[in-house]
Amino acid sequence: ETGVTQTPRHLVMGMTNKKSLKCEQHLGHNAMYWYKQSAKKPLELMFVYNFKEQTENNSVPSRFSPECPNSSHLFLHLHTLQPEDSALYLCASHRLGQDFYGYTFGSGTRLTVV
Amino acid sequence: AQTVTQSQPEMSVQEAETVTLSCTYDTSESDYYLFWYKQPPSRQMILVIRQEAYKQQNATENRFSVNFQKAAKSFSLKISDSQLGDAAMYFCAYRSALGGSQGNLIFGKGTKLSVKP
Numbered sequence: 001e002t003g004v005t006q007t008p009r010h011l012v013m014g015m016t017n018k019k020s021l022k023c024e025q026h027l028g029h030n031a032m033y034w035y036k037q038s039a040k041k042p043l044e045l046m047f048v049y050n051f052k053e054q055t056e057n058n059s060v061p062s063r064f065s066p067e068c069p070n071s072s073h074l075f076l077h078l079h080t081l082q083p084e085d086s087a088l089y090l091c092a093s094h095r096l097g098q099d100f101y102g103y104t105f106g107s108g109t110r111l112t113v114v
Numbered sequence: 115a116q117t118v119t120q121s122q123p124e125m126s127v128q129e130a131e132t133v134t135l136s137c138t139y140d141t142s143e144s145d146y147y148l149f150w151y152k153q154p155p156s157r158q159m160i161l162v163i164r165q166e167a168y169k170q171q172n173a174t175e176n177r178f179s180v181n182f183q184k185a186a187k188s189f190s191l192k193i194s195d196s197q198l199g200d201a202a203m204y205f206c207a208y209r210s211a212l213g214g215s216q217g218n219l220i221f222g223k224g225t226k227l228s229v230k231p
Contacts, residue, residue: 043221105159
C-alpha cells in the first residue's frame with residue numbers, strides 16, 4: 001500500500017467511450033498531480049492541483065478533463081480519446097512546503113484506446 | 115527551462131556487483147533538489163534517494179548512494195551489492211526550490227536496469 005491508490009489498474013476503451021480514472025490519497029497531502037507515461041519518453045506533467053484548485057494545465061487536450069472535489073481525491077475524465085493517448089497515467093501527491101520529500105506516486109492506470 | 119538527461123537507456127549488472135547510473139541536468143538555479151525514483155514492474159514509482167543542492171555531502175541510503183557534482187550538473191546513482199529486486203526502471207528527477215510551477219518535478223527518460231543472477 002503506497003498511500004496513493006489509483007483505480008482502475010487497467011482500462012481498455014473505444015474512441016467514443018467516456019470513462020474516468022480515480023486517484024485517492026489519505027496522507028494529508030494538499031497537492032495532487034496527473035502524469036502521462038509513454039514508452040521511451042519522459043513523464044509528462046498534465047495537471048497540478050493545490051488545495052483542490054487547478055494551478056497548472058500543460059496544454060493538455062480538452063478530451064482530458066480533471067476534477068478535484070477535495071484534497072484527497074482526483075479524477076481524470078476521458079472522452080473521445082485517440083489511440084496515441086494509450087499510456088500509463090500516474091497520479092502523485094505531495095504536501096506543499098515539504099519540497100525535499102518529493103512526491104508519492106500511485107501504481108497508475110494502464111490505458112489502452114482502441 | 116530545466117532538463118534532465120539520462121544517457122543510458124539500459125544497463126545490466128551481475129548480482130552482488132556494483133552499478134552506476136548516470137544523470138545530468140541543466141539549470142541556471144543554485145538551489146534545487148534532485149531525486150532518484152525506482153519503478154519496478156508493479157509500476158509504482160518509489161523514491162530511492164534525494165539530494166539537496168546546497169549540501170555538498172553525497173546522500174546515502176543503505177546500498178544506494180549518489181555522486182553529486184554541482185559544477186558539472188551531474189547526479190549519478192550507485193547501487194552496491196546489487197540484488198534481483200533492484201531490477202527496475204530508474205528515473206532521475208529535478209525540482210526547483212522555487213515555488214509555483216517551477217517547483218514541479220522534471221524527469222529524465224529513465225534507465226532500465228537488469229540484474230543477472
